Amino acid sequence: MLKSTLMAYIPNQKILEKYADVLVNFALNSGKGIKKGDTVLVQVGESARPLYVELLKAIWRKGGNVISNYSLDTYSENDNTSKFFYENATKEQLEFFPAKYQKGLVEEMDHSIYIISETNKHALKGVDSKKMMMRGKAFKPGQEWRREKENAGKFTWTLALFGTEAMAKEAKLTEKEYWNQIIKACFLDEVDPIKKWKEVYKQMAEVEKKMNKLPIDKLHVEGPDVDLWISLGKNRKWVGGSGRNVPSFELFTSPDWRGTNGTIKFNQPLYRYGNLIEGIELEFKDGKVIKSKAKKNEKVLKDMIATENANKVGEFSLTDKRFSRITKFMAETLFDENMGGPQGNTHIALGSSYHDCYLGSPSGVTKEEWEELGFNDSSVHTDIISTTERTVTAYLHGGKEKVIYKNGEFRV
Secondary structure: OHHHHHOOOOOOHHHHHHHHHHHHHHHOOOOOOOOOOOEEEEEEEHHHHHHHHHHHHHHHHOOOEEEEEEEOOOOOOOOOHHHHHHHHOOHHHHOOOOHHHHHHHHHHOOEEEEEEOOOOOOOOOOOOHHHHHHHHHHOHHHHHHHHHHHHOOOOEEEEEEOOOHHHHHHOOOOHHHHHHHHHHHOOOOOOOHHHHHHHHHHHHHHHHHHHHHOOEEEEEEEEOOEEEEEEOOOOEOOEOOOOOEOOOOEEEEOOOHHHOEEEEEOOOOEEEOOEEEEOOEEEEEOOEEEEEEOOEOHHHHHHHHHOOOOOOEEEEEEEOOOOOOOOOOOOOHHHHOOOOOOOOEEEEEEEOOOHHHEOOOHHHOOHHHHHHHOOOOOOOEEEEEEOOOOEEEEEEOOOOEEEEEEOOEEOO
8 A cells, every 4th residue: 555655656767867866966065966975964755765765876876975864754644743743742842952963963964955755735734833833943953053054165955856646636737747847847858967957057147147247226026916125135146056956947035134015915825834825915014024814824824924033034036937847836835936937936935044145155144244134034934936927127226227027037
C-alpha cells in the first residue's frame, strides 16, 4: 500500500539524475556547485525517495559528505504526527528548541538541500494557528545562525520540488502533467540542464544589472487590484539567479519596510501552515498592515500577521514571463512565485528580509544597523502571489519616472 502511494508516478532515471546534478553541482554554492569535502544537509520526505537516492550519489561523487534528514510523510489521520503534536503539545513542548543540536548542525554543514514533497496539503487544517506561530518563533535562533553563516559567505542552500499525487491533485493536474511542469521549469528536458541554467541566468543578470543602475527612490505598483507604494531604502540592490531556489526566475529586493503604503489583492491562493488561504487583501500604512482580509482561512492569515514583525514587508519580487517556463498553477509557492503566463507575476513577502539585498557585504552589519536600514526581522517569511495585470513605475532620485515592468516583462 505504502509503496504504491510513494511510487504512483515518478519520472525516468535520467531525469532524476539530471535533477540531482542541477541541485548539487549548480544550485549550491551560488551556481558553482559543491567542492570536495563540503558537507551537505539533505532534508527529504519519504515520498521523494527516488530523488533522495540520486542526491546522495551526486554529493558522494563530488567528494562531499552528507548529513541526512529523512522524514515521515502523512497519508492518513493516524500517521498525521504534525497535527497530533499541535493538538496535544504543552506550551513547554511547543517552545522546545534543541539549541545544542541546531547550533552544531549549522556549524557542521556548508550547504543544505530541502525537497518539498507533500502528501497532504491540508495536514494541519483545524489546528490553532497561534500554536504554529509559537513553534516558528521558538526555532528563530536557528534561522538567525544560518543567516549569519550565509552572510559570512560560508553557507548556501536550495529548495526544489518532488511531485506527489496529492500535490498534482491540488493543482488539478495529472501526476504526469505536474511532473512535466517540473521538468520544463528546471530544464531537465535539455541535454545539459546546467548549461541552460547558466545561459538563462546570464540573461537575467543583464536585467538585474540595468535595474541596479537605476537610482530608485520608490516604486508605484498599479493594476485593477493594486495601488501600492514601496520605498527601496538606502544601500539596496536587486537580486536573482543565485540558485537558492530551483526553479527561480524572479528578481527581487528587500525594501525599507517603513515606506510601504496602499492596498493590494492577490489572485493566487496561499498554502501555508497546512492550510489553504484564498482571496487575500492587504492594506498598508507607514509600513504596517492595518487591514487584512481573506475569503478562506482568514484567521490563519491574521494570526500569522500578528506574529512579531510579520505585519511588514520583507521582499518585493517581479518575474519576467520571457524567462519562466512555468505555465500552470502548481499549488506550491516555490513554483507559483515564478510562474510566467500573460502578466508574469508579482509577489511580496510578509516578514523577514533577505540580507543579500544589501548593497555591500552583509557580514559586518549589526542587528541595530539592519533595523536602522529598514530590513525587517521576523520568524515568518510568507510569499503571497498575484498573476494579474501590474504596471510598476520607478520614481528616481531627482524626480524622473520610469516604467520598469509592464505586461509581465521588465522594461529596462
